[in-house]
Amino acid sequence: MIELSDVVYCRVGTQDLESAEAFATTILGLEVAERTKGAIHFKSDNRDHTLCYFEGNPEDHVTAFELKTSAELQAAAATLDALGHNVQYGSPAECEIRHVREFIRFNDPTGNVIEFIVRPSMSAVEYHGARDAGITGFSHVGFYSTDVERDEKFWTTVCNARVSDRIGDAPLMRIGAIHHTIALFPGNKSGIQHINHQVESTHDIQRSSNLLRDKQVPITFGPGRHPTSSAQFLYFRGPDGMTYEYSTGVCEIHDEPLWRDRQFAFEPKGFCLWGASPKIAAFSEGDD
C-alpha cells in the first residue's frame, strides 16, 4: 500500500505566463515564490510552493503527493511498475526546480500525470498573499476520470485513500483526517478539474464573491455550502478554463474505523445545501 501523506503542488501549463501570474496573484491571492525560466512558482502557505504555472500546453497538468521516505518511494515505484504503469524517476535538475529531494512520475489509470515526491522544501518565510483572500493553504484537487470506479479502486487499493462520501459515483477521498484531498469527477479526458484553497472564514468567501464579481471573473458556483464536507464554497474560472475553489470549514474525520461513506445525489442539492446551481460541466453535465 502506497501511503500518501499530503497533496503538495499542482503544475499547470499556460501559453500566457504573464496573464497566469496576474490571475494567481491579483485574483486568486497567491504570492510569487520564485521565477525560473518559463515558470513561476506560487506560495499559499508555509510550503516552498503549492502551484506552478509553466510555459507549455494548457492541457498539461501535474499533481504531486508526498511520501515519507526514499525507501517508500522506491517501493511505490516497484508497485506501480508491476501494475504496468510507466514510472520515471525525476532528474536532479527536475528535483531542483520542484524543491524536492526526489520524485517519480507516472500516470493514473485515466492518464492524469502524478508525481510522488519525498522531502518537499518548506519555506522559511511566511506566506503573504498578494491580496488578502484569507487563504490558509492549498488543500485538495479534483481530477477528471474516464472511469471513476476503476480510478477509485486505484487510489483506494494501490494507495491509501479512503472514500469519505460519494456524489453520484464521484468519490471524495481522504488520505488524512481532512474530509477529502482527492476527488474524482466523470469526464472524457484526463486533467485537473479543480484546485481548492482553504480560506479562513465565511467572510473571505463573501468578500471574494463581491471582488470577483466586480473584477468580472466568472463565478461558476456559489457562494454555497457542501452537504458532504460541510464547507462553504465559491468556485470561479481561471486561465484556460481551470476551475478554482475557495472553501472554509471542511470537516475532519477522526473516528476512522467507524466512518461509513455516505451517498449524495448527483444533482445541485448533492453539491449545495443553500440551493446554488453549478455552472461547472463536471458537476452538472451542463455548461462549463
Ligand SMILES: O=C(O)c1cccc(O)c1O
Ligand atoms: O467539499 C466538498 O464536500 C466538495 C463536494 C463536491 C465538490 C467539491 O469540489 C467539494 O470540495
Ligand SMILES: [Fe+2]
Ligand atoms: Fe472541491
